[in-house]
Amino acid sequence: xxxSPKNTLLQNVIVAxxxxxxxxxxxxxxxxxxxxxxxxxxxxxxxxxxxxxxxxSLSLGYLWGGRLSSRNPNPRTxxxxxxxxxxxxxPIIFLGEWTMTQVFLSIEDxxxxxxxxxxxxxxxxxxxxxxxxxxxxxxxxxxxxHSGRMAGLLYFVSTLGSALGTLMTSFYFVLWFEIxxxxxxxxxxxxxxxxxxxxxxxxPVRERTEVQKGSTVL
Amino acid sequence: MKIxxxxxxxxxxxxxxxxxxxxxxxxxxxxxxxxxxxxYRNIFVTEIEGRRCLLFNAVRGERNQTCKNMRDPKEIIxxxxxxxxxxxxxxxxxxxILIAGLGGGTIPVALNELxxxxxxxxxxxxQAVVNVARDFFxxxxxxxxxxxxxxxxxxxxxxxxxGRQYDFIMLDAFTGxxxxxxxxxxxxxxxVKQILTPDGVVVANTFSTSALYGHESETxxxxxxxxxxxxxxxxxxxxxxxxxKPLPNQGEMxxxxxxxxxxxxxxxxxxxEFPSSMTTRPDWDESRRVLTDQFSPANLLGQ
Numbered sequence: 001x002x003x004s005p006k007n008t009l010l011q012n013v014i015v016a017x018x019x020x021x022x023x024x025x026x027x028x029x030x031x032x033x034x035x036x037x038x039x040x041x042x043x044x045x046x047x048x049x050x051x052x053x054x055x056x057s058l059s060l061g062y063l064w065g066g067r068l069s070s071r072n073p074n075p076r077t078x079x080x081x082x083x084x085x086x087x088x089x090x091p092i093i094f095l096g097e098w099t100m101t102q103v104f105l106s107i108e109d110x111x112x113x114x115x116x117x118x119x120x121x122x123x124x125x126x127x128x129x130x131x132x133x134x135x136x137x138x139x140x141x142x143x144x145x146h147s148g149r150m151a152g153l154l155y156f157v158s159t160l161g162s163a164l165g166t167l168m169t170s171f172y173f174v175l176w177f178e179i180x181x182x183x184x185x186x187x188x189x190x191x192x193x194x195x196x197x198x199x200x201x202x203x204p205v206r207e208r209t210e211v212q213k214g215s216t217v218l
Numbered sequence: 219m220k221i222x223x224x225x226x227x228x229x230x231x232x233x234x235x236x237x238x239x240x241x242x243x244x245x246x247x248x249x250x251x252x253x254x255x256x257x258y259r260n261i262f263v264t265e266i267e268g269r270r271c272l273l274f275n276a277v278r279g280e281r282n283q284t285c286k287n288m289r290d291p292k293e294i295i296x297x298x299x300x301x302x303x304x305x306x307x308x309x310x311x312x313x314x315i316l317i318a319g320l321g322g323g324t325i326p327v328a329l330n331e332l333x334x335x336x337x338x339x340x341x342x343x344x345q346a347v348v349n350v351a352r353d354f355f356x357x358x359x360x361x362x363x364x365x366x367x368x369x370x371x372x373x374x375x376x377x378x379x380x381g382r383q384y385d386f387i388m389l390d391a392f393t394g395x396x397x398x399x400x401x402x403x404x405x406x407x408x409x410v411k412q413i414l415t416p417d418g419v420v421v422a423n424t425f426s427t428s429a430l431y432g433h434e435s436e437t438x439x440x441x442x443x444x445x446x447x448x449x450x451x452x453x454x455x456x457x458x459x460x461x462x463k464p465l466p467n468q469g470e471m472x473x474x475x476x477x478x479x480x481x482x483x484x485x486x487x488x489x490x491e492f493p494s495s496m497t498t499r500p501d502w503d504e505s506r507r508v509l510t511d512q513f514s515p516a517n518l519l520g521q
Binding site: 039040041043044104105108110174175177178179180 | 257258343368369370371372375376379398399403405406511512515519
C-alpha cells in the first residue's frame with residue numbers, strides 16, 4: 001500500500017528514517033577505515049576496498065529494494081529493513097576482530113585481505129540499508145505526477161543525512177567516543193527509526209484511502 | 219601621447235626584467251630537481267647550496283622530510299636523526315634492525331655503514347619514496363638492507379605472527395603532517411613489543427610541541443613503562459627511547475657513549491652530549507588519555 005497522503009505523521013517519519021539511514025551508512029563507512037587499519041593499514045587500497053563494497057552493496061540493495069516494493073509494499077516491511085540492518089551490523093562489533101584475524105592469517109596481500117573483510121563485515125547490513133531508498137519512494141509516492149518530486153525529496157534527505165553523517169563522524173564522533181560506542185549509536189539510530197515507523201503506522205488515521213491500484217508500478 | 223606609450227612600454231620591460239632577475243636568482247639558490255606525485259602525496263626534491271632535501275606536500279607547510287649535504291654525504295643534518303642514534307646507547311651492537319619510514323634513507327644508510335653485518339628491514343608505504351631515496355639520496359639496497367613497500371602496522375603484525383624479532387626498532391613513519399593514527403595506538407605498540415628481543419630497544423621520533431604530546435607519552439608509558447624522553451635544544455623533536463628491561467643509568471650510558479663516539483663522529487653525531495639530556499622525568503600532562511585502536515583521533519587532537 002502507499003501511505004495515505006492524509007497520514008502526514010507516517011510520511012514525515014519515513015522521510016526522517018531515510019535521513020537517519022543515509023547518516024548511518026556514512027558513519028559506518030568512515031569507521032570502516034578505522035576498524036580495518038590495524039590489520040590492513042591505512043593505505044589507499046583499504047579505502048578502495050571499503051568504498052567498492054559499500055557501492056556494490058548499495059547498488060544491489062537499491063535493485064532488490066525496488067523489486068520488493070512492487071509486491072505488497074507496506075511500512076512493516078520497511079521497518080523490517082531497519083531491524084535487519086541493525087542486527088546485521090552487530091557482527092562488525094562482535095566478530096570484527098576475529099574475522100580480520102582469520103583473513104589476515106590466510107591472505108597475505110592486504111588489498112585482497114581488506115576487500116574480503118569489507119565484504120564479510122559490510123555487504124549484508126549495507127545491502128539492507130540500500131533497500132530503504134527505493135522502498136521509501138514507493139511508500140510515499142501516491143500519484144504518478146508527483147513521483148519525481150517525491151523521489152527527489154527522498155534523495156535529498158538521505159544524501160543530506162550522508163553528508164552530515166560523514167562530517168559528524170570524522171570531525172567529532174571519533175574525538176568524543178570510542179569506535180564501538182559510535183557503532184552502537186548507529187545501531188540504536190536504525191532501531192529507533194524502524195520502531196518510529198511502526199508506531200506511526202499503528203496510530204490510527206481517521207480516513208485511510210484505499211490501495212491505489214494505478215501506482216503499483218514505478 | 220606617443221611618449222607616454224613609450225614610457226609605459228619601458229616600464230613594462232623594466233618590470234619584466236626585474237621579475238626575470240628575481241626568478242633567476244631564486245633559481246640559483248633553490249632548485250627543484252624532481253617532482254613526483256604518488257598515491258599518497260606530492261614529493262619534491264630540492265637542492266639549496268649543496269644541500270639536497272626531500273619534501274612532502276610542499277605547498278602546505280613545506281616540511282622537509284630529510285636533507286643531505288652533497289659535499290659531505292655522511293653528515294646527518296637533522297637533529298632528530300642524530301638523536302635517534304641515542305638508541306645505540308642502549309643496544310650498541312644491533313643485529314636485526316627494523317626501521318618504519320624511509321624518507322631519504324639517511325638513518326638506514328648510516329646504520330648499514332656502521333653495522334654492515336646487521337640485517338636491516340626498512341618499511342615504506344610509498345614506492346615513490348623508495349625510488350626517490352634511491353635516485354637522489356644514495357639509498358642502495360644490498361644483501362643486508364632491504365626496503366619493503368608495505369604499511370608498517372601490517373608488516374609488524376605479520377612479523378609477530380611469524381615469531382621474527384628485532385633488537386633495534388625505529389619508528390619514524392610520517393606523512394606530510396604527522397604519524398598515521400594507527401601507528402600511535404597502544405595495540406600497535408604492543409605488537410612492536412612482541413617483535414622486540416628482550417634486550418632490544420625501540421626508538422620513536424615524535425614532535426615535542428603538539429597537543430598530542432601527552433597522549434603519546436602516556437601511550438608509550440602504558441606499554442613500555444618508564445622510557446627516556448630525549449630532547450635537545452635546537453630541535454622541535456622528542457625522541458622516545460624505550461626497552462623492555464629496566465633502563466641503564468647515566469654511568470652505563472656514558473661508557474657506551476665513549477665507545478660510540480669515534481664511529482659516529484663522521485656523521486656529525488656527538489653522542490657524548492646525549493646521556494645528560496636523556497631523562498625519564500615526565501614533562502607532560504599525565505592525565506591524558508591513552509590512544510587505542512578504539513580511540514585514536516590523533517590528527518584531530520594534534521591540532
